[in-house]
Amino acid sequence: MxxxxxxxxxxxxxxxxxxxxxxxxxxxxxxxxxxxxxxxxxxxxxxxxxxxxxxxxxxxxxxxxxxxxxxxxxxxxxxxxxxxxxxxxxxxxxxxxxxxxxxxxxxxxxxxxxxxxxxxxxxQMARFALGRMQYEYSIFKLEEYSIGGFTVKKGDKVINMHIPASGSFTVEKRMDSYHKAYEFYKKDFEGRPIPVVCSSWLLDPALKDILPAHSNIRGFMNDFTYIRAYTEEEFHDAWRIFGKDASKPPKDLPRDTSLQKIFAEYLEKGRKPGKGYGVFLLDETGIIT
Structure with missing residues (x-):
């Protein structure tokens, strides 16, 4: 401890x-x-x-x-x-x-x-933290995705990424984690690019309209070469931003941080945050663009 x-x-x-x-x-x-x-x-x-x-x-x-x-x-x-x-x-x-x-x-x-x-x-030794992010095996949920001459099809093996609540995730921390993930998993992909996917409220494309350009969340979204959006009736991840106050009406939500202020105003306008399912490919040089 x-x-x-x-x-x-x-x-x-x-x-x-x-x-x-x-x-x-x-x-x-x-x-x-x-x-x-x-x-x-x-x-x-x-x-x-x-x-x-x-x-x-x-x-x-x-x-x-x-x-x-x-x-x-x-x-x-x-x-x-x-x-x-x-x-x-x-x-x-x-x-x-x-x-x-x-x-x-x-x-x-x-x-x-x-x-x-x-x-x-x-x-069960099936999920590991490698730097700032966590990773585990999963299967690709979209029909098909291609970039750089490499195609991922539905059901293909991919690496699923999670973002623990352990502080900021700057570009330096993200790239360090991606590099560690590539080194950790590359033997299982036999030299092929590694598809990395993530499903998160942090990948809701609508957030680009409300977050400042220098935001680490926007930077994280930009790491992905494709994101599919999903709308939700309820913002189930609100507690990650507002803590124990998440169930309060939008007008009563705390606005102590810039992120709380942005989301409180967003929700007060009747907007509904969603989720995104994103994908990018890794090789030994980093993200393939």
Whole structure:
């Protein structure tokens, strides 16, 4: 927790909680079993049982779910060693625990996680953080896309990218991450360009009309050589901008940051933010344009 920059208060709470578990043989045996269950990919059963343990200990499930993830990080490191994947990538990937911990505290005032279903693929060695972004295998969802003499067809293997809430993503950080992703995955594409896709509210093309030219979000959008837009009736990602105030009417939304101000005014005009599904191709030189 210290190396992963958990806030001091959170560290103390989890240390105290784990101490209670260690002092009770029943709790300890159940937690050990849950770690084994979770690491063996029986995630549904593990989450069901962790909720029962939370109830028995009178602890919020968000809190004990995060403790399960923290404790499972030790056997995960062993898997990294066995597969000769660097500890740098391990610790980079583990930073997502801190991101989700802080989001949970921001929204609910609880040190824990309300999105535990997001984590299993990290522990199954199927999703990795490589610099600023996270990556995993996926399949191409559009019919066909071509650039630079290379074509991606529906169902082809691609790399899906995620953007954790770990601060700004400048062009330097993005390009560093893309380079690391190419080096990490290139052997599986046998010298061919690597298709990278992303589905996110950050790729809604309509945002170009409201964001300043120097915005990192606009810069990120410009990394993609094709984006397909999708409209949505509700802005489900509003909490990422407004936190616990996301459910308020647009006129009452906080405007403490430039992004909040832009989106609050956008929503107040009756506009509906959507999503975009974007794609670009990587080779050893970077993005193919």
């Amino acid at each position: 210290k190396k992963d920059n958990f806030p001091k208060e959170a560290q103390e709470i989890f240390q105290e909680l784990y101490g209670k578990i260690l002092m009770n043989s029943d709790y300890k045996n159940r937690m050990d079993s849950l770690i084994s269950m979770f690491m063996s990919n029986f995630t549904t059963q593990a989450f069901e049982q962790i909720d029962i343990l939370a109830k028995d200990m009178n602890i919020h499930s968000y809190m004990i779910s995060m403790l399960l993830l923290v404790l499972s990080s030790k056997p995960l490191l062993k898997l990294y060693h066995e597969r000769n994947i660097s500890e740098e990538i391990y610790w980079n990937t583990a930073e997502d625990l801190t991101c989700k911990l802080k989001e949970c505290y921001q929204l609910y005032g609880i040190w824990g996680t309300f999105v535990r279903e997001w984590f299993p693929r990290f522990y």
